[in-house]
Amino acid sequence: MIISFGNIKGGVGKTTTTAVLAHLLTNSTYDKKILCIDFSPQGDLSSILLNTYEYTGDESHTISDVLFNDIEVDDAIQVLTDNLHLIPGDWELVNFNKNAITSYNKDYQKSLLKSVLNSVESVYDFILIDTSTDMGLILDNALIASDGVIINSKPSAFRANEHNKIC
Ligand SMILES: Nc1ncnc2c1ncn2[C@@H]1O[C@H](COP(=O)(O)OP(=O)(O)O)[C@@H](O)[C@H]1O
Numbered sequence: 001m002i003i004s005f006g007n008i009k010g011g012v013g014k015t016t017t018t019a020v021l022a023h024l025l026t027n028s029t030y031d032k033k034i035l036c037i038d039f040s041p042q043g044d045l046s047s048i049l050l051n052t053y054e055y056t057g058d059e060s061h062t063i064s065d066v067l068f069n070d071i072e073v074d075d076a077i078q079v080l081t082d083n084l085h086l087i088p089g090d091w092e093l094v095n096f097n098k099n100a101i102t103s104y105n106k107d108y109q110k111s112l113l114k115s116v117l118n119s120v121e122s123v124y125d126f127i128l129i130d131t132s133t134d135m136g137l138i139l140d141n142a143l144i145a146s147d148g149v150i151i152n153s154k155p156s157a158f159r160a161n162e163h164n165k166i167c
């Protein structure tokens with residue numbers, strides 16, 4: 001099953017939830033096999049997981065390389081533990097729209113990630129995709145690749161002030 005964590009509002013806990021859920025699901029109680037995909041240009045999920053698991057392997061390719069630079073998906077997977085794998089994100093994801101439009105025809109631009117994940121989906125119990133606040137084709141790709149989406153939210157009071165008046 002493929003699940004995205006999505007909300008175009010930032011700072012609501014998407015990345016933290018993705019990392020914690022991956023960590024919990026791969027522990028000995030649940031023993032699930034998880035692939036995390038960092039689909040955010042900031043690479044926060046990659047940082048959290050690489051730090052947490054003290055990954056010392058070779059620097060690998062990113063999801064951008066898989067989608068736009070002809071890198072095979074297996075060559076971009078970092079094995080953090082037997083059960084927890086990661087495809088990192090990188091800053092090049094800010095150019096997702098431009099890269100998708102120049103590299104692929106219109107019918108295919110929204111399903112690039114889905115087609116890549118088809119080949120590895122059966123290996124994992126869950127694939128967890130951390131998204132960013134970016135809209136457009138990058139979000140379309142995450143949602144179309146997913147069976148479901150978890151929408152984090154963070155309630156806060158609306159406060160009127162001098163910059164925020166109705167008359
Ligand atoms: N459940 C939570 N309780 C308190 N703080 C949280 C919680 N989840 C995330 N945070 C904190 O909120 C901030 C934003 O979280 P983050 O996961 O980066 O959000 P997003 O990915 O949606 O931008 C971080 O400093 C994180 O440590």
Ligand SMILES: [Mg+2]
Pocket residue numbers: 014015016040044131132
């Ligand atoms: Mg985030």
